[in-house]
Amino acid sequence: MEGLAEKKRAILESTLELVQEHGFHGTPMSLVAKKAGVAAGTIYHYFESKDKLLCELFGYVRRQVSAVVEREDCSTTPYQECFFNLWFGLYAYYTDNLYVLRFFEQFTNSPYSGYSNQEQDELHRQLHRFFERGIQEGHLRNLSPRILGILAHGNVISTVKVEAMGRVKLQEDELKQIPQILWDGMRSR
CATH class of the missing domain: 1.10.357.10 (Tetracycline Repressor, domain 2)
Known part of the structure; x- marks a missing residue:
């Protein structure tokens, strides 16, 4: 369970940094996944949409x-x-x-x-x-x-x-x- 919490935290922290650099619209989920070091599908395990993620x-x-x-x-x-x-x-x-x-x-x-x-x-x-x-x-x-x-x-x-x-x-x-x-x-x- 700890690994799952770490992945979610990595996604949140990566999104925070990317939004700073690119804004909301310039931060696609694929870029978040890449920065967080997770598969794109993993993000959707935690967040059903980019809106929910933000x-x-x-x-x-x-x-x-x-x-x-x-x-x-x-x-x-x-x-x-x-x-x-x-x-x-x-x-x-x-x-x-x-x-x-x-x-x-x-x-x-x-x-x-x-x-x-x-x-x-x-x-x-x-x-x-x-x-x-x-x-x-x-x-x-x-x-x-x-x-x-x-x-x-x-x-x-x-x-x-x-x-x-x-x-x-x-x-x-x-x-x-x-x-x-x-x-x-x-x-x-």
Whole structure:
């Protein structure tokens, strides 16, 4: 059974890379099979169509982002420290996985954008709970936890994108200022 899971993972990872290079339409299943090192028929064992593959890939990468949020949201750590750990955890994940950001952008600007799944909702729930906790404990202003989650997550994504495009090369002290400014705007007075 382990070999089957590895093949499926190889297909998903190969698709992620190929979509980055060629876009959705320029990534046929035959190319995915070749890159993943599997027979074309093997892909159809796991995914009945390219549409299903792309939708499942979306869930696959969203679960990875959710794992970062889960890891950094620690109730035994002071909230402010958790906030910065979460910001830098997401920053490190996206920096190390630029394909994911580009895939998300293509996916959300495609006909697949109406696709809704549990993993997408779970990420939003996790961020909502994290920011709701900060409000309840008196660390954050009494604002919508959903808005705070969007603001923080969007801030991380924008920072990574600007750096990845080569528009700005942030020094370590400059990078630390970004979540600090975010924290200062969100924290209760």
